[in-house]
Amino acid sequence: xxxxxxxxxxxxxxxxxxxxxxxxxxxxxxxxxxxxxxxxxxxxxxxxxxxxxxxxxxxxxxxxxxxxxxxxxxxxxxxxxxxxxxxxxxxxxxxxxxxxxxxxxxxxxxxxxxxxxxxxxxxxxxxxxxxxxxxxxxxxxxxxxxxxxxxxxxxxxxxxxxxxxxxxxxxxxxxxxxxxxxxxxxxxxxxxxxxxxxxxxxxxxxxxxxxxxxxxxxxxxxxxxxxxxxxxxxxxxxxxxxxxxxxxxxxxxxxxxxxxxxxxxxxxxxxxxxxxxxxxxxxxxxxxxxxxxxxxxxxxxxxxxxxxxxxxxxxxxxxxxxxxxxxxxxxxxxxxxxxxxxxxxxxxxxx
Numbered sequence: 001x002x003x004x005x006x007x008x009x010x011x012x013x014x015x016x017x018x019x020x021x022x023x024x025x026x027x028x029x030x031x032x033x034x035x036x037x038x039x040x041x042x043x044x045x046x047x048x049x050x051x052x053x054x055x056x057x058x059x060x061x062x063x064x065x066x067x068x069x070x071x072x073x074x075x076x077x078x079x080x081x082x083x084x085x086x087x088x089x090x091x092x093x094x095x096x097x098x099x100x101x102x103x104x105x106x107x108x109x110x111x112x113x114x115x116x117x118x119x120x121x122x123x124x125x126x127x128x129x130x131x132x133x134x135x136x137x138x139x140x141x142x143x144x145x146x147x148x149x150x151x152x153x154x155x156x157x158x159x160x161x162x163x164x165x166x167x168x169x170x171x172x173x174x175x176x177x178x179x180x181x182x183x184x185x186x187x188x189x190x191x192x193x194x195x196x197x198x199x200x201x202x203x204x205x206x207x208x209x210x211x212x213x214x215x216x217x218x219x220x221x222x223x224x225x226x227x228x229x230x231x232x233x234x235x236x237x238x239x240x241x242x243x244x245x246x247x248x249x250x251x252x253x254x255x256x257x258x259x260x261x262x263x264x265x266x267x268x269x270x271x272x273x274x275x276x277x278x279x280x281x282x283x284x285x286x287x288x289x290x291x292x293x294x295x296x297x298x299x300x301x302x303x304x305x306x307x308x309x310x311x312x313x314x315x316x317x318x319x320x321x322x323x324x325x326x327x328x329x330x331x332x333x334x335x336x337x338x339x340x341x342x343x344x345x346x347x348x349x350x351x
Contacts, residue, residue: 001066001073009066009146014059022058027051056091061139062146063087073147080140088135186236197235204228211258219286219293220252222261226284229262233269240279241269247286254290256346257324263313264297264342272301272340296343304335314342326350 001009013019030050064083068075075083183201187194207225211217223245234241265284273280280301288294314333321329321344330345 001068002070003067006063006066010059010063013062013142013146014055019058023051023054026054026057030054053091056094057135058138058142060091061088061135062142063139065139065143066146073150074143080143084136084139088132088139091135092132183232183236193235197232200228200231200235204232208259214258216255217258218252219254219256222256222258223247223252225259226261226265229265237269237274237279240276241273242279242281244281244283245285246283248288251286251288251290251293254293256293257320257327259320260317260344260346261295261297263317264295264344266313267342268297268299268340272299274301276301291348293346294343295346296341298336298339298341300339302340304333304340 027050030053031047034050061084064087065075065080066073067083068079074080183194183197186197204225207228211221211225230241230243234243261284265282268282273282280299283298285296285298286293314331318331321331326349328347328349332341332343334341334343
């Protein structure tokens with residue numbers, strides 16, 4: 001790891017409840033052994049000091065083992081020891097510099113100076129050396145634990161990406177089957193229009209294949225894919241399909257996972273507008289900010305309560321949204337003022 005990655009690891013470790021539990025145990029044991037070494041009352045500073053050192057120890061002990069200077073998660077044993085020994089010695093010296101002297105005490109009213117350990121009881125010195133050994137061992141264990149966690153996270157991420165790509169790949173035949181079904185109806189009525197539709201279909205499939213090979217696309221590319229799909233639907237539906245774009249062009253360069261908008265448009269046409277003899281109106285919207293996007297598709301036509309609960313496209317989309325890394329999402333299908341609205345909120349997890 002590099003320095004910034006080591007610092008991220010330290011921050012993550014200090015956020016874990018288990019770290020604070022270990023600090024509590026460490027500080028309690030320290031104060032207990034400290035009392036056994038000399039059963040006099042402890043000052044507030046003496047009582048708090050081991051808890052503070054426990055935070056430093058458990059938070060920072062793994063740092064020298066993780067600092068490799070490259071992408072390796074843990075240093076080799078010789079390098080790790082060479083870095084950890086002076087690191088833990090510095091932490092111990094820092095602790096000793098803050099400890100009150102143990103010699104020349106005249107009772108509770110006597111003065112206490114700050115020094116290293118000229119009069120440190122042997123049992124306390126043994127305790128400090130034990131803490132140094134504990135820091136060395138715990139650093140190695142914590143670094144190894146973080147390495148395993150990173151490996152598990154990487155494997156889980158690869159599994160999610162593979163599953164998302166499989167679901168994403170299902171969109172190609174799904175869109176193709178739906179489009180061919182519409183073209184079969186059109187071929188019986190208008191051969192010229194069918195020929196134009198096949199040309200558009202070739203372009204749509206090319207775009208779909210390009211989208212399926214990517215993990216992120218711009219919203220401008222998403223719109224281009226939807227426009228290709230709508231060109232086919234206009235040939236089939238003609239004047240029965242009216243489309244309006246309520247689209248914030250300032251967000252078109254924002255990158256999102258592919259094939260988010262097309263399933264919403266397809267669902268609106270298939271279940272809302274297509275079944276109605278008079279057709280209907282379709283509105284496609286984009287608003288928000290790069291950190292929190294709102295995509296929606298609104299349509300007239302068949303009422304929501306009469307539509308199928310979930311088509312293949314929306315079911316597929318919901319599964320892919322559940323697998324997204326780096327985003328929080330919410331997909332809602334609702335009736336609103338006589339229209340059916342499919343709304344997708346996509347928010348970056350680090351926003």
